[in-house]
Amino acid sequence: MTVLSRYVAMATLCATLAGCGAATVRIGNDFDAQSVVRQIKAGVTTKAQIRQWLGEPQGAGDALEISGESYEQWTYFYGSGRIPNMSKPTVKTFQIKFDQAGVVRAFNWSDSEHSRP
Numbered sequence: 001m002t003v004l005s006r007y008v009a010m011a012t013l014c015a016t017l018a019g020c021g022a023a024t025v026r027i028g029n030d031f032d033a034q035s036v037v038r039q040i041k042a043g044v045t046t047k048a049q050i051r052q053w054l055g056e057p058q059g060a061g062d063a064l065e066i067s068g069e070s071y072e073q074w075t076y077f078y079g080s081g082r083i084p085n086m087s088k089p090t091v092k093t094f095q096i097k098f099d100q101a102g103v104v105r106a107f108n109w110s111d112s113e114h115s116r117p
Contacts, residue, residue, distance in 0.1 A: 028058055028078040033092055033111045040096075040104055047102040050074065054094070063097050071097035071105055 031054055039045070039053065057074035064070050074096045081089035089112065096107040 024080060024082050026078070026080040028076070028092075029055060030078045030080075031076060031092065031094065033094055033109045036094065037107075037109060040107060042104050042106060045104040047074075047098055050096060050104070071099060072102075073097050 036053055040050075054076050057076055059075035059077075061073055061075075062070055063073040076092075076094040078092045079090065091112045092110065094107065094109040097105045099105045
């Protein structure tokens with residue numbers, strides 16, 4: 001399932017449940033971004049290690065740098081909130097760029113629950 005189709009599925013679920021009272025909606029797989037950030041080392045950590053820590057990515061594609069370098073990029077995300085008004089929302093994203101050898105070159109993350117580790 002693509003990232004876009006997951007968002008469409010979440011929106012459909014939200015609309016369906018809106019008439020059912022308060023419920024918590026979740027999309028993606030929850031993960032501890034701070035724990036992973038502490039473990040990742042650019043130039044050292046491999047795809048296999050990332051899969052072990054986070055499972056399969058929800059999205060994958062290519063990232064092209066302004067320098068012309070191209071990297072494989074994996075995306076992990078998680079979102080939750082209570083409907084119908086999406087109170088107490090949680091949103092986490094984690095993107096990792098790999099070189100051609102499958103080693104982490106760079107990553108970025110955001111987490112609505114925590115500040116920078």
